[in-house]
Amino acid sequence: MKGKKVSLQKKWFTLLPVLLAILMTGCDKMAVLDPVGPAGESQKNLILYAVIFMLGIIVVVFTIFAIVVFKYRANNPNRKPEDYRPDHHGNVKLEVVWFVIPVLIVTALSIPTVTTLYDLEKPPESSQEKEPLVVYATAADWKWIFTYPEQDIETVNYLHIPTDRAIEFRLSSADSMASFWVPQLGGQKYNMAGMENTLYLQADEEGVFKGRNANFTGEGFTGQTFNVTAQSEDEFDDWAASVSEEAPELTQDKYDEILAPGLLDETMSFSSTHLEWVDHGSNEGRDYSVERHGDKYDEGLHLENKPGWAPDEIQQ
């Protein structure tokens, strides 16, 4: 009987250091806590700021819990008669205290939340001297189409961006609602057919980062991923120029073929864009894909996990 009581105490006490340890060691490894741009950085700071409060609350609640459960157990051999007050039913001072403290915590959390929310709606301040690069990111079942109107090129399932320059992503979808997410660059936003969302992200470091659709869109959802290559402005310009020169033109037939529901085996590049005939983010473009491919969803992909097929692994 006695052993059980102790293990109840022990469990909660041991949970705390474990929690802390995992958190501390994991900080620099986990994607969300290892951002490479200002948007992700501000979100990471907000998360860690919140975590401090939350750990504080957890420590207080767990400590009080452990003490009262240990001390006021019915079979505590050290019980004194004054340890039992069955009619004790309220204490205005205490109740005010534990009403006011949460109010203060919520206030302390609200202020940076609201300021960060407003900041995220604008291009980051660190690259204010440059105009943001506009990239249309269009989700289609189950692939990503990236359009660079300035460079007049289009890529499928891979994305190149210059570092130290804000990217203005214009998000829309050809069919179901997806969510554009590159954890190391910053938080996600939805892609919806017939409307356009704007998301400002920026990479301050060069590298290859994982991106994916985070919102469930059906059978091929797991494979709806892409890699983001962040490179210096010069390298990016070279890349864009080579695509523009070497890649084939995008025809409407080819584009319609890409839109058909399914997964693509390879990435693609084109030296023109689909914006010439449809913008899925506009009201006119909302049913473009459904009208052409609405009958193809009957089939199903029969998507299985082939050994070695790891959709989240970077394939260069």
Add this chain to the structure above:
Amino acid sequence: MQLDEFFVTGEPLIYAGMVSIVLVSATVIFLLTYFKRWKWLWQEWLTTVDHKKIGIMYILSALAMLFRGGVDALMMRTQLAFPDMNFLNSQHYNEVFTTHGTIMIIFMAMPFLIGLMNIIVPLQIGARDFAFPFLNAVSFWSFFFGAMLFNLSFVIGGAPDAGWTNYAPLAGSELSPGPGINFYLLGLQLSGIGTLATGINLMVTILRMRAPGMTLMKMPIFTWSTLITTFIIIFAFPILTVALALMTIDRIFGSHFFTLTGEGLPMMWANLFWMWGHPEVYIVILPAFGIFSEVIASFAQKQIFGYKAMVGAIVIIAGLSFVVWVHHFFTMGAGAFVNSVFSITTMMIAIPTGVKIFNWLATLYKSKIVFSAPMLWSLAFIPSFTIGGVTGVMLGMAAADYQYHNTYFLVSHFHYVLIPGTVFACFAGLIFWYPKMFGHKLNERIGKWAFWLFLIGFHLCFFPQYFLGLDGMARRIFTVGPEWFTLNFISTMGAFLMGLGFIVFVHCVIYSFRFSPRNIEGDSWGYGRTLEWATPTPIPKYNFATLPEIESHDALIDMKEKGQTTFDRDKLEPIHMPSYTGQPFIMAAIMFFASFALVFEWITLAVIGLVGIIVMMIIRSFDYDEGYHIEVDEIIETEKKARGMTDE
């Protein structure tokens, strides 16, 4: 339609499911026939309007659904345990997580709690039954047939596969053809009728049928939380009813409420769904809070601390639950202002919830804690739920939510509130009130084993998922890369430990049925504080022969001091009781038939079913059965037997 289109084919797991369904049905039919129990089944259960029996049927159905939803969960965790797993393909995985979510919320959590409310609330307020016993039976049977319809989908026609949130346009007829989503829409619609009717029924019962002297502020906390929950049900469920109806019309009759074509508004579905869906999570958490309050006060042998604050907190949480729905899609791009408003309202919920947590802790202060199995579930709730609560506040911070949204961080959070909140409460409440339902207690030793296995399994399963989420693991992906192997593997082990805990619990029920001493004490634990413990065990079908004047929210404590019971010979009068009737069962069976026809878009059959329902309603409205009376002599006889009195 070909037969192979009607039945789901080509999946060994589903064939196994079909075989087990046939075997279980055959066994049940055989046993009922062999023991000549068909008449008993019909007369005692299928036609009953007794709130206690209906409650037991709710709980049995919910436990069956917990098993089904749990098997779904284990299948998902098996698939995610190793990077190269090919246990479920993508389509099957999608169906499994959709049914897991839907079943656990709609067909497990809610009916389990409604079952406990059914049994306990009339007993806590000193009522003889619900205000509308017939309607209560209609509620149960429409829930039951709704659940059956939904569960049928995995062997007939194909299971829904658009997630339990069933977002448009993915769930529309263009991107999700076939009957799968129709099963979701009509299964929820059918059981939603039952929930809404129960909400009205319980509200009227609590407002109109309380014992003499029991003012609102003298009601036990569980009754309070039930009353507030009924308000949420009545305001929230019509939204779901409308949303489901609109999407059904979209899918079956080709309208354009949520479609991409014809200027539909897919975003409207997300709004309507969560305008119901957020209050819905409070429908399953507030009664749980009520259960914990009762169990903690009982086994701490002390009054609940801050009764008024506890009631106030429930009311405020219920109010706030209607103004936070946008936090489910902060990432939809509504802009900084809208997100700021909903961010703050969301975090505000932490304030009354925090007050409740501290009040429970204060209840334990200067108490005498008895570590019974229901108390263990309730104590474990406090720290576990705190972890779920604080991560909920983190999710409420919209700017950070852009990083948590759609990840395992979110998955972990809502399991951390729904399992320690709702599931622990279901176990605590079931074990606590078990003697009132079945006349004997559950074995404490085995029950504690089940508790520890489940609790440790729970933390092992879900704690690592916070870190998977922060590392960018999106929810609903059907296979994972090797970089997340360790945490996923630990999580899967935890899930199986929870499964083991459930099996031990079932063993506990069977063992106790065979070996537990039959308890005749009304106050079975000896720590009861409220009116339900004043009745003898087993409870007579009229519940209370007489009622004393209620003076506080701990009615039984006062009664014990004054030596009162619910059997006062001077006050006895004949008791009016409702008659049993088969109409609710038949009515719900016809609704099932009509809904099933509609799932496959067999319009003629559906119309025939609809006409059948209307005919049943007409028959009911000409039903002049006024019930019957239990005479004083019979009451004296029953009470004497139940209280073990030998007569003077």
